Amino acid sequence: MRQKLRWKPWFYCVPALLLIFIVIVFPIAYTGYISLTNMNLYHWTDYGFIGFDNYARALFKFDSGFLAALGTTLVWTVLNMAIQIGLGFFIALGLNAPGLRLKRVYKTLLMVPWAVPAYISILLWRVGMFNTEFGILNKFLAMLGLGKVDFLASNGIAFLSCMALNLWMALPFMISTIDGALQSVDGSLYESATLDGAGFWVRTWSITVPAIRPIIAPAAVMTTFITFKQFDIIYLLTQQRGYMTGATLNTVITYAHQNAFASNNYGLSSAVSMLLFVVIILFSILTNRSLRED
Amino acid sequence: MTRKGKNTARLALLNAAFILLCLVTLVPVLYALSISFSGQGAALSGDLSFLPKDPTLENYRAILFDKPFLLWLKNSLFLSIGTIALSMLCAVPAAYAASRWRFAGRRGMLRVLLVLNAFPQVLSMFALFRVLRLTNTLNTHSGLVIIYAGSMCVFAIWNMKGYFDTIPREIEEASRIDGASDLQMIVRIVLPLARPAIIVTCVMVLITVWNEYLFATTFLLDSQSYSLAGGLYQLQSNDYSRNWSVFTAASMLASLPLLLVFFKIQKYMVSGLTAGGVKE
Amino acid sequence: MKKVTALLLALALCFAVLAGCSQSDPQDSGAPSSNPSQSNNPPTAPVTITIWHDGDEGIMQTIADQVNAQLAADQITVVFEKKTDMPNQLKLYGSDAVNAPDMYFYAHDVLGSFVAMDILAPLSDVVDTGILADHLSMTVEAGQIGGTQYLLPVYFETLVFLYNKALWEGDIPDTTEALYDYMVAHTDTAAGTYAVVNQHTNAYNVSPFINGFGGYIIDETAKPGLNDPKTIEAATYNQKFGALQADGDYNTVTTLFNEGKAAAIIGGPWLVSGIEAAGIDYGIASLSDIKLPNGNGLAPFSGIQGAGVLKVALAEKKDALAKVLTAMASPEVGVDLANKSGCAPANNKSYDDPQVAAKEMITIIQKTASTAQPMPNIPEMGSMWGPVETMLTAINKNGTDPAQAAVDAQAAAEQAIADMQ
Numbered sequence A: 001m002r003q004k005l006r007w008k009p010w011f012y013c014v015p016a017l018l019l020i021f022i023v024i025v026f027p028i029a030y031t032g033y034i035s036l037t038n039m040n041l042y043h044w045t046d047y048g049f050i051g052f053d054n055y056a057r058a059l060f061k062f063d064s065g066f067l068a069a070l071g072t073t074l075v076w077t078v079l080n081m082a083i084q085i086g087l088g089f090f091i092a093l094g095l096n097a098p099g100l101r102l103k104r105v106y107k108t109l110l111m112v113p114w115a116v117p118a119y120i121s122i123l124l125w126r127v128g129m130f131n132t133e134f135g136i137l138n139k140f141l142a143m144l145g146l147g148k149v150d151f152l153a154s155n156g157i158a159f160l161s162c163m164a165l166n167l168w169m170a171l172p173f174m175i176s177t178i179d180g181a182l183q184s185v186d187g188s189l190y191e192s193a194t195l196d197g198a199g200f201w202v203r204t205w206s207i208t209v210p211a212i213r214p215i216i217a218p219a220a221v222m223t224t225f226i227t228f229k230q231f232d233i234i235y236l237l238t239q240q241r242g243y244m245t246g247a248t249l250n251t252v253i254t255y256a257h258q259n260a261f262a263s264n265n266y267g268l269s270s271a272v273s274m275l276l277f278v279v280i281i282l283f284s285i286l287t288n289r290s291l292r293e294d
Numbered sequence B: 001m002t003r004k005g006k007n008t009a010r011l012a013l014l015n016a017a018f019i020l021l022c023l024v025t026l027v028p029v030l031y032a033l034s035i036s037f038s039g040q041g042a043a044l045s046g047d048l049s050f051l052p053k054d055p056t057l058e059n060y061r062a063i064l065f066d067k068p069f070l071l072w073l074k075n076s077l078f079l080s081i082g083t084i085a086l087s088m089l090c091a092v093p094a095a096y097a098a099s100r101w102r103f104a105g106r107r108g109m110l111r112v113l114l115v116l117n118a119f120p121q122v123l124s125m126f127a128l129f130r131v132l133r134l135t136n137t138l139n140t141h142s143g144l145v146i147i148y149a150g151s152m153c154v155f156a157i158w159n160m161k162g163y164f165d166t167i168p169r170e171i172e173e174a175s176r177i178d179g180a181s182d183l184q185m186i187v188r189i190v191l192p193l194a195r196p197a198i199i200v201t202c203v204m205v206l207i208t209v210w211n212e213y214l215f216a217t218t219f220l221l222d223s224q225s226y227s228l229a230g231g232l233y234q235l236q237s238n239d240y241s242r243n244w245s246v247f248t249a250a251s252m253l254a255s256l257p258l259l260l261v262f263f264k265i266q267k268y269m270v271s272g273l274t275a276g277g278v279k280e
Numbered sequence C: 001m002k003k004v005t006a007l008l009l010a011l012a013l014c015f016a017v018l019a020g021c022s023q024s025d026p027q028d029s030g031a032p033s034s035n036p037s038q039s040n041n042p043p044t045a046p047v048t049i050t051i052w053h054d055g056d057e058g059i060m061q062t063i064a065d066q067v068n069a070q071l072a073a074d075q076i077t078v079v080f081e082k083k084t085d086m087p088n089q090l091k092l093y094g095s096d097a098v099n100a101p102d103m104y105f106y107a108h109d110v111l112g113s114f115v116a117m118d119i120l121a122p123l124s125d126v127v128d129t130g131i132l133a134d135h136l137s138m139t140v141e142a143g144q145i146g147g148t149q150y151l152l153p154v155y156f157e158t159l160v161f162l163y164n165k166a167l168w169e170g171d172i173p174d175t176t177e178a179l180y181d182y183m184v185a186h187t188d189t190a191a192g193t194y195a196v197v198n199q200h201t202n203a204y205n206v207s208p209f210i211n212g213f214g215g216y217i218i219d220e221t222a223k224p225g226l227n228d229p230k231t232i233e234a235a236t237y238n239q240k241f242g243a244l245q246a247d248g249d250y251n252t253v254t255t256l257f258n259e260g261k262a263a264a265i266i267g268g269p270w271l272v273s274g275i276e277a278a279g280i281d282y283g284i285a286s287l288s289d290i291k292l293p294n295g296n297g298l299a300p301f302s303g304i305q306g307a308g309v310l311k312v313a314l315a316e317k318k319d320a321l322a323k324v325l326t327a328m329a330s331p332e333v334g335v336d337l338a339n340k341s342g343c344a345p346a347n348n349k350s351y352d353d354p355q356v357a358a359k360e361m362i363t364i365i366q367k368t369a370s371t372a373q374p375m376p377n378i379p380e381m382g383s384m385w386g387p388v389e390t391m392l393t394a395i396n397k398n399g400t401d402p403a404q405a406a407v408d409a410q411a412a413a414e415q416a417i418a419d420m421q
Helices: A002-034 A053-061 A064-095 A103-115 A118-130 A136-143 A155-183 A187-195 A200-229 A232-239 A252-263 A266-293 B002-036 B058-066 B069-100 B106-117 B121-134 B141-164 B169-177 B182-193 B195-211 B214-219 B228-236 B244-269 B272-277 C002-024 C057-070 C086-093 C108-116 C137-142 C176-186 C203-212 C229-242 C250-258 C269-277 C311-329 C331-341 C348-352 C360-368 C379-383 C385-398 C402-420
Strands: C047-053 C076-082 C103-107 C151-158 C160-164 C194-197 C262-267 C282-285 C301-310
Touching: A002 A266, A002 B069, A002 B106, A002 B121, A002 B141, A053 A252, A053 A266, A064 A103, A064 A155, A064 A200, A064 A252, A064 B002, A103 A155, A103 B002, A103 B244, A118 A136, A118 A155, A118 A232, A118 B002, A118 B228, A118 B244, A136 B002, A155 A200, A155 A232, A155 B195, A187 A200, A200 A266, A200 B106, A200 B141, A232 A252, A252 A266, A252 C379, A252 C402, A266 B106, A266 B121, B002 B244, B058 B069, B058 B244, B069 B106, B069 B141, B069 B182, B069 B195, B069 B228, B069 B244, B106 B141, B121 B141, B121 B214, B121 C086, B141 B195, B141 B214, B169 B182, B182 B195, B195 B228, B195 B244, B214 B228, B228 B244, C047 C086, C047 C311, C057 C076, C057 C311, C057 C331, C076 C311, C086 C103, C086 C108, C103 C108, C103 C311, C108 C151, C108 C301, C108 C379, C137 C151, C137 C301, C151 C311, C151 C331, C151 C360, C160 C269, C160 C360, C176 C194, C176 C229, C194 C250, C203 C229, C203 C262, C203 C301, C203 C385, C229 C385, C229 C402, C250 C262, C250 C269, C262 C269, C269 C360, C282 C360, C301 C311, C311 C331, C331 C348, C379 C385, C379 C402, C385 C402
Parallel strands: C047 C076, C047 C103, C194 C262
Antiparallel strands: C103 C301, C151 C301, C160 C262, C160 C282
């Protein structure tokens, strides 16, 4: 029996692990291999092994600019996650209020941003919302008799604009996850608590939150990584070629993109990717620790 | 009576808050919707209005009949269903194992999976190209299905494992006494109980596949075999060929199936657990 | 034991799904048009030449129609396939004999990268380059790397000055200073009405100033010229124009012009279809007629659009490729392009056609060619767009001191070029 339990779980995991090996592990290993070669425009097919030279050069990419980008990324991730979980929780709670008859309608409407493909959302916001000449936000300001605001021009306001868009795109998932989690809370707990005279907020804090935390934790962790890795929003809103807005906002990924990937030197950029991966692993260890301490 | 009055007031307030929230959320979408019904010249305009200028259905006609929209739709459906099936077939047993049994290497495996998932996949493009070429699946939908399923697998395992953890073991043990096998138990007991998590996971996979365009346009060579997102990306990628009205019309049409899915699944979002246990 | 069975069942299901995928895949059943059974010898067997592009499908169709008509007897068909972000796609597929296209069609500035990657065949390996005898020398030279011809030039484009006849008052100024005065007098940013709009942070759109001042982005020896005094002078001069040109991104400026909120726009022939659709009565002027304070005319970059041959296609389709190239070089392709799509042909003989000579856009572009400079086509050019735009953005939008912005951008460009090796 014991023998059986040692291997059985792994049998269950084999299909998933195989798939993950092909799609995630192999590419990482391959990136590691390329990082040891001189594959670039001039050695596109006839590249050879050059040892750790690329890493020596890649380390120079992790300069003060990178540290600033890392700082931005951490602030970005923490703020986004805090707001996402906080707002998502209250909205889900509101949706589950007894007697809210239009719940399904509200929920479907709130899910709409989720249904819009990401890059379409970004384009829509860049042109439809933030644009100085045609953007709805500026038209609204003009209606109030205020002057034009360039929402993407300087770092501070561009950061907030990017965050607004990220929240718009990411909240639906948080809301539906928390909403799903709320369904699993055993209602009898509330009944006894209500009998004990606990108010709504006390019940929420002492029953709901602890009950749903283990359920949403994995989703929260996964979303944290997605937020950390977020590239499209900041890149497409402020730095796309032909659309630079003046903001010099960088996350670690956009920084690496700007400094290593534009050169078409696959060896070098692979080395940067591998080092970036190490940074992300360190970050994930930190996240894990802080999660456990909670 | 006062209590009821208070409740009504509270509900009214809540409704007002939700209506406002929905409106704010929908502003960009309403804007796109109004463009999609506008004549070509009026696409971007200086006036603040959510009513289309010279209302027309021409954009919808153009996207439905001049472009292989229905073909893309079919491809998207196929890719989505394939990916959901493959990723769930792989992830459900793994999530179940990780949730139910404490085996050597379990914690390490979960941790490693999480870290692996942190690798930005955009950087894997070249390696994935090699994988597909080696397996001769470049330019096929099955190649894309494997990539999509693999990309979502870690997420699916983690997301479902969290929910499986909350399902009391006693329920399973009861059925085990009745002689049910593991597979039977997963299908008959665990999956129904974990319905919200399964649905959210499937929806997440669906959305990822539905919206993915980079791999689709890179690994498929024939635009006839593109998914909707890939096809739309190609339509608007070039500034000089971008037509906002047609593009927004296409976006609205592309989002519609997902919206229908969202609306349809809501009533299944209630866990079997609470449905049986709590609601009268 | 039961569990193992269950597991095997699950695995089997996985494979069934996969197998199902590949069977119902449209790619497998409907053989892709790019590789029909191609036995190279009997000239009677039909051959299809696949060409990747990322441009206007109407233009490509015009080329395909003319070439296919000419080669109908040889049973050779060219098929243009639009690939988004084509240069990056070719980096993946360029050396893949199974999936690579036979040719590509794109502007000449990416040529250096492709040649460095060694995925292109010199035209002389395929066909006698005498087919280019009648082509404008500027377009021919733009298709050469290290003296070897890799690109067959088909048409070319430059920036021009497009104005709304209903809005523009008086003549088009013949100096940039007069133009600036006009802009000051006729621009009201608060109301959102503009005299002239331009993508003033885009390197391509600022090239008329940079080249006109005698500055440069990168020279033949791959040395960036961003902190060259003349480049800085040009960027500084461009700044005061930029301040009166709205946000300067493509969507903003074209929409302003098409909505009648900007009286003029600096742009290319690709804008014309949108302008006509918006029902605007427009005029065209050559940028070389507008003189900078130093007496030079504005000198935009020119982009030469043309076709190159992939090495991997040579083995089996060499003869067909030679015929396609010859057909593409013919004056008739240029005439069709000029008449149907308003493109300026690279073949000088095309201009003998009276209809072509009568086209205003084409004569203006041809005239601008006197001051226009072909974009650099060395591989390093690919690394320059980012730094130049960063520099212009810093100067125009963040008020950075031009000299400082130039030093930073020059350093970034040099680093980017060093990173290529």
